[in-house]
Amino acid sequence: MxxxxxxxxxxxxxxxxxxxxxxxxxxxxxxxxxxxxxxxxEIILQQTRVVQGTAYYHRFLERFPTVEALAxxxxxxxxxVWEGLGxxxxxxxxxxxxxxxxxxxxxxxxxxxxxxxxxxxxxxxTAAAIASxxxxxxxxxxxxxxxxxxxxxFAIRLPRGSAGDREVTRLTRQLIPADAPGDFNQALMELxxxxxxxxxxxxxxxxxxxxxxxxxxxxxxxxxxxxxPPKVEKRxxxxxxxxxxxxxxxxxxDRRDIWQLLWEFPALELQKEISPEKVLRLFEKxxxxxxxxxxxxxxxxxRHQLTHRTILARFYHVHLRRWPGALKKEWVKIPxxxxxxxxxxxxxxxxxxxxxxxxxx
DNA sequence: TAACCGTGGAT
DNA sequence: TATCCAAGGTT
Numbered sequence: 001m002x003x004x005x006x007x008x009x010x011x012x013x014x015x016x017x018x019x020x021x022x023x024x025x026x027x028x029x030x031x032x033x034x035x036x037x038x039x040x041x042e043i044i045l046q047q048t049r050v051v052q053g054t055a056y057y058h059r060f061l062e063r064f065p066t067v068e069a070l071a072x073x074x075x076x077x078x079x080x081v082w083e084g085l086g087x088x089x090x091x092x093x094x095x096x097x098x099x100x101x102x103x104x105x106x107x108x109x110x111x112x113x114x115x116x117x118x119x120x121x122x123x124x125x126t127a128a129a130i131a132s133x134x135x136x137x138x139x140x141x142x143x144x145x146x147x148x149x150x151x152x153x154f155a156i157r158l159p160r161g162s163a164g165d166r167e168v169t170r171l172t173r174q175l176i177p178a179d180a181p182g183d184f185n186q187a188l189m190e191l192x193x194x195x196x197x198x199x200x201x202x203x204x205x206x207x208x209x210x211x212x213x214x215x216x217x218x219x220x221x222x223x224x225x226x227x228x229p230p231k232v233e234k235r236x237x238x239x240x241x242x243x244x245x246x247x248x249x250x251x252x253x254d255r256r257d258i259w260q261l262l263w264e265f266p267a268l269e270l271q272k273e274i275s276p277e278k279v280l281r282l283f284e285k286x287x288x289x290x291x292x293x294x295x296x297x298x299x300x301x302x303r304h305q306l307t308h309r310t311i312l313a314r315f316y317h318v319h320l321r322r323w324p325g326a327l328k329k330e331w332v333k334i335p336x337x338x339x340x341x342x343x344x345x346x347x348x349x350x351x352x353x354x355x356x357x358x359x360x361x
Numbered sequence: 362t363a364a365c366c367g368t369g370g371a372t
Numbered sequence: 373t374a375t376c377c378a379a380g381g382t383t
Binding site: 041042043044045046047048049050052053087089090093120121122123124125126129141142143144145146185186189190192193198199226229307 | 375376377378379380381382
């Protein structure tokens with residue numbers, strides 16, 4: 001008997017590609033091989049659903065149509081376009097990478113995965129995605145979709161992590177066809193997004209069901225093996241919203257922490273719960289006169305969920321007759337009608353949208 | 362390597 | 373309400 005060259009069947013790839021040809025969604029970034037546009041779409045889609053990212057994709061390209069336009073912009077302009085999308089280091093890194101491409105690489109993106117990998121914000125997934133889609137390089141992508149599809153197809157009982165990623169990549173590399181690597185990678189991800197979904201997959205609609213070991217063994221519900229869930233800590237934020245004569249106090253987050261480079265109100269951040277009265281005394285101690293003459297309007301606790309933190313925030317709104325003589329140097333006075341030019345975390349914009357009258361609207 | 366980085370939709 | 377997790381990367 002002839003020795004088996006690979007443990008994967010080449011018919012899997014052709015069945016998948018045929019399915020992709022008839023079932024693929026018509027998404028805005030499909031039908032272009034322009035590396036800049038592919039790059040923009042791939043960064044936006046990192047840990048982000050298509051429905052959430054699509055509007056940002058259009059807005060981003062409208063504001064920054066070329067890598068030159070992106071490089072010429074300020075990082076604050078880029079942050080503003082990114083406002084509300086989350087994982088803000090993506091925006092910072094794109095801005096830095098655009099400047100590298102324009103200033104050091106003559107405006108041309110690196111033309112293989114290894115070169116792309118050196119740009120800020122481009123890791124193994126994004127390098128492989130751009131290289132295969134824009135340049136036709138036969139490198140396999142590994143994202144959450146691919147991991148789920150491949151662990152099910154071959155019944156791999158390993159969680160995400162170095163060992164599981166290595167094994168899944170090895171199998172994917174055996175499947176990727178040299179003549180259509182971009183479509184193949186996208187087909188794998190599209191199958192994971194539409195058919196081989198988390199929980200109960202839609203195996204009746206699956207083009208590779210007959211090859212699927214998890215289906216055969218009845219393991220689809222259990223695969224992929226879940227990693228241990230992260231511990232979620234609580235943080236208590238107290239925001240002092242000070243207005244006076246159509247101006248407001250804001251400050252920029254530049255610590256190595258969440259929401260880097262975004263703006264917020266002067267804040268007290270605590271690990272424990274504390275009464276609003278005590279918070280006001282702390283604010284007053286830090287900056288006499290800042291909590292005003294009258295009673296501040298204190299919001300109820302607002303809960304904001306991050307991946308590994310729960311933020312419990314309260315807003316203390318005070319209006320002053322006149323500004324205190326000296327303010328902390330991190331605190332910046334800006335006109336209320338200039339707020340729209342700054343990028344805020346969703347917690348803040350949601351509060352402002354809920355109470356427009358407190359912000360002069 | 363493990364912890365960190367947001368937001369929102371589905372279940 | 374709680375949990376999962378999405379076209380991941382950096383430190």
